[in-house]
Amino acid sequence: MEMLSCQLNRLNGIPLYEQLYSHIKKEIIEGRLSYGTKLPSKRKLSSFLKIGRNTVETAYEQLAAEGYVEASPRKGYFVMAYDDLEYIQVNHHLRENIEITKKDIKYNFHPSSIDTENFPFSIWRKHAKDTINKDNHSLLLLGDSQGEIELREEIAHYLYHARGVQCSPNQIIVGAGIENLLHQLLLLFNKETIYGVEDPGYHLILKMLK
Structure with missing residues (x-):
């Protein structure tokens, strides 16, 4: 398409x-x-909408992150088929009647459980070997309290670039798990x-808020 017409309101407070x-x-x-x-x-x-190029880039990146468009190197952004995107509305009444057994679960992503049968031990061992060496002295230290x-x-x-949020690294804290950070x-x-x-959401959050 040659151009995209869009009425932008600069006074309503929405970016x-x-x-x-x-x-x-x-x-x-x-x-x-x-x-x-x-x-x-x-x-x-x-140029057509008389807005900053970064504004357009941020909007495109958000669309790409959610699967509405796809970026092709040196070609641009292309619309993806809407029917191919998965938007699932959960029916809570049906969900209550569904019984899930262990044999129906191929991969277990529970936060307090490790799928030992499918864990990539060989890859883990290789990366650990590459990382743990005398050149990485910082591994022996506590590190930055906010995260590396x-x-x-x-x-x-x-x-x-993906969410349009402007913040500095000093405003970000990396911790050991959501429970620790939420606390x-x-x-x-x-x-x-x-x-x-959220419902459905992370059930442990409800326990921590009580």
Whole structure:
């Protein structure tokens, strides 16, 4: 397609990248942008809509992260088939009547369980051997209390390009599991704080909030 028309409101408080992302997403879902359609280049669309190129890039990356479009190196972004995307609405009444036995589960991703039969021991051993050597002196130290700076830099980079979130590595904390981090987070709030929890969601969070 040559160009993409989108009415952006600069006064409603919603980030421009989010408005552009929502518009393109709606066009794909409702079939006005069909499978294989090539989206305008970031340079052309930013010029046409009179917005920053980073704004267009952030919207495109968000669409790509959710599977609505696919990036092709040196070619651009192409619409993926909406019917191929999996959007599953859980029927809670049916779910209560379904009995799942161990033989029906191929891989166990429970956070407190390890699938010992399918664990890639050979790959783990190779990476451990490559990592544990005398050149990596830092392995013997406690490390940064917020998590390794290199990892936090990569997380900040990902958040900006994939989610449009601007933050610095110093605002990111990496911890040993969600329970530990959630516990630290809860200490920042008082007992009168009201929480919202996903359903279905991570069941251990409910236990920690009680």
